[in-house]
Amino acid sequence: MARRLPSLHGLRAFEAAARQLSFTRAAEELNVTQSAVSHQIRALEEQMGVALFRRVPQGLLLTEAGQLLLPAVRDAFDRLAVGVERVREHEASGTLTVSVSPYFAGRWLMPRIGRFRALHPGIELRISANPLYVDFTRETDIDLAVRHGLGTWDGLHAVRFLDDQVFPVCSPALRPPLETPEDLRHHALLNDEMHHYWDAWLAGAGLTGLAPSAGLRLTDIGLAIQCAIAGQGVAMARASLIEEELAAGTLIRPFALSIPADFGIYAVCPEAMADRPKIAAFRDWLIAEGRNDQPVLS
Amino acid sequence: MARRLPSLHGLRAFEAAARQLSFTRAAEELNVTQSAVSHQIRALEEQMGVALFRRVPQGLLLTEAGQLLLPAVRDAFDRLAVGVERVREHEASGTLTVSVSPYFAGRWLMPRIGRFRALHPGIELRISANPLYVDFTRETDIDLAVRHGLGTWDGLHAVRFLDDQVFPVCSPALRPPLETPEDLRHHALLNDEMHHYWDAWLAGAGLTGLAPSAGLRLTDIGLAIQCAIAGQGVAMARASLIEEELAAGTLIRPFALSIPADFGIYAVCPEAMADRPKIAAFRDWLIAEGRNDQPVLS
DNA sequence: AGCCTGCATGAGTTGAACTCATGCGGATGA
DNA sequence: TCATCCGCATGAGTTCAACTCATGCAGGCT
Numbered sequence: 001m002a003r004r005l006p007s008l009h010g011l012r013a014f015e016a017a018a019r020q021l022s023f024t025r026a027a028e029e030l031n032v033t034q035s036a037v038s039h040q041i042r043a044l045e046e047q048m049g050v051a052l053f054r055r056v057p058q059g060l061l062l063t064e065a066g067q068l069l070l071p072a073v074r075d076a077f078d079r080l081a082v083g084v085e086r087v088r089e090h091e092a093s094g095t096l097t098v099s100v101s102p103y104f105a106g107r108w109l110m111p112r113i114g115r116f117r118a119l120h121p122g123i124e125l126r127i128s129a130n131p132l133y134v135d136f137t138r139e140t141d142i143d144l145a146v147r148h149g150l151g152t153w154d155g156l157h158a159v160r161f162l163d164d165q166v167f168p169v170c171s172p173a174l175r176p177p178l179e180t181p182e183d184l185r186h187h188a189l190l191n192d193e194m195h196h197y198w199d200a201w202l203a204g205a206g207l208t209g210l211a212p213s214a215g216l217r218l219t220d221i222g223l224a225i226q227c228a229i230a231g232q233g234v235a236m237a238r239a240s241l242i243e244e245e246l247a248a249g250t251l252i253r254p255f256a257l258s259i260p261a262d263f264g265i266y267a268v269c270p271e272a273m274a275d276r277p278k279i280a281a282f283r284d285w286l287i288a289e290g291r292n293d294q295p296v297l298s
Numbered sequence: 299m300a301r302r303l304p305s306l307h308g309l310r311a312f313e314a315a316a317r318q319l320s321f322t323r324a325a326e327e328l329n330v331t332q333s334a335v336s337h338q339i340r341a342l343e344e345q346m347g348v349a350l351f352r353r354v355p356q357g358l359l360l361t362e363a364g365q366l367l368l369p370a371v372r373d374a375f376d377r378l379a380v381g382v383e384r385v386r387e388h389e390a391s392g393t394l395t396v397s398v399s400p401y402f403a404g405r406w407l408m409p410r411i412g413r414f415r416a417l418h419p420g421i422e423l424r425i426s427a428n429p430l431y432v433d434f435t436r437e438t439d440i441d442l443a444v445r446h447g448l449g450t451w452d453g454l455h456a457v458r459f460l461d462d463q464v465f466p467v468c469s470p471a472l473r474p475p476l477e478t479p480e481d482l483r484h485h486a487l488l489n490d491e492m493h494h495y496w497d498a499w500l501a502g503a504g505l506t507g508l509a510p511s512a513g514l515r516l517t518d519i520g521l522a523i524q525c526a527i528a529g530q531g532v533a534m535a536r537a538s539l540i541e542e543e544l545a546a547g548t549l550i551r552p553f554a555l556s557i558p559a560d561f562g563i564y565a566v567c568p569e570a571m572a573d574r575p576k577i578a579a580f581r582d583w584l585i586a587e588g589r590n591d592q593p594v595l596s
Numbered sequence: 597a598g599c600c601t602g603c604a605t606g607a608g609t610t611g612a613a614c615t616c617a618t619g620c621g622g623a624t625g626a
Numbered sequence: 627t628c629a630t631c632c633g634c635a636t637g638a639g640t641t642c643a644a645c646t647c648a649t650g651c652a653g654g655c656t
Contacts, residue, residue: 005378007644022603023603032645036644036645037603038602038604039605048386058653058654060603076381086367088347321634331615332635334615335634336633337614338613338614340635341612356622356623
């Protein structure tokens, strides 16, 4: 710039005041006090070396200098607004790559994904089914991941969007049938990443001397659920992820007792990308879906 | 604006950095540190939710988003600069009303005014010859005045633009002629607003018991000079305001001794108008002329 | 005359914008 | 290969532009 511009905030205040012909209404639009606009305009007039407004009892009028200045300033701020919005819209469209476990994808995400796509037709989703935690430093094409845990991952922005009650589930064909919690002694308590809930649940049921089966370790919740459907044992399940099987009758919930899950389901991404519009849009959608579909607590 | 703009200072930093493809050069242009630009761009990228630059070893590159944003921001700041400059130029033209004493107008201002008009053809000057101090609160059409004094006028912006040596002048036809300062005893020491210099000059000349004539008080320096030309006495004169008479021989300088003037010649206007472009332009010109025509010191 | 509205202003506060100091990475030249 | 240079990044601390708060004033209206 050949010559120093006056205060940009002052020019913004000028534009709003000139359009509204009121410091008070301009202040409301800019979310500042009337006093702030008055000070801004005064400072701008000093910097410009000329009055821009005439304060008359009927209201504000632009002076000749103010009328001369307004078109350029209005254009400028309009151009800024258009340009900024275009970039934001552009950034809120394009491809979003989400990494989720196949189990979570099948049980929770895919049945709902249509609603996201309806809300954000401009965002092209790419779902990467991956049972393992994604390493964002190596897989840089992943924008966001869904993780199960406590949310304390260094360098990652994590938002918990699903809270659940947790309870045992089993096949209705399981033999001998589970009449009381004591009957669990006759069956394998399936040992997956939900295993730590057994201790709390069994204590709640008044049972001692029982623990998840040590002989069989399942790395994937989906496998554990399939074992339970096959009558091979009893699995611990989160309410929001077992609705389908309970509704279909392939699994039943033998006891009413449930406990709150300390592990949550989190939307996770690198801290530096948390504000990216696409990522924020998806995360916000997950949060809304998690709130809408809160399981009915027993 | 439908949506809050990001930081205007950030956008300004972005425009400069994008044009220069360098934070360091952008900082120099904006008169801030490289660190300030770096912080600004980082904050802007967070507010926009997208990277605008790629930092590569060869220098900066604009990302796709940055390329999308730049035209609108560049246009906007160009429009602001043009609009602001147009108003400033417009304000630096038009009519400027200057109040000066007739004496000062004749002896100093008018012989030089052509140079001002050549520099500022867009400013129409109106010279108001007024031997008295102008009261800006009553004569609101006066933009600027020239005053002789110490510059301590309340509520007024005063800039001293003429400093002078002061010395006695008289008609070459004065009788008896002035051979030594002692000969001043035979003549009237003319009493105008320059009268207070007599004490200091006479003391410097080693004379005691002499003072400006009490019987004749002249309210205007011009009158005193005319009296001196008529041989009616000896006047005290400022070097820069007596050149014409000395050159023409209508007055002579009988002694080499001179003293510095404590009173200066000031450009004066109301504080609140000091920054008006027309007024600033004229004042700056007076300062430049005062510097250029510094009298040769004896 | 009293009340209301909107702008003006001084005093004090706040936080965006800045500087300072320093670190890091990459290019270059010896 | 190493030392040096350059330019961007960053955290800590500082500065002052921008803001709020409180209040005053002028003019219009009832």
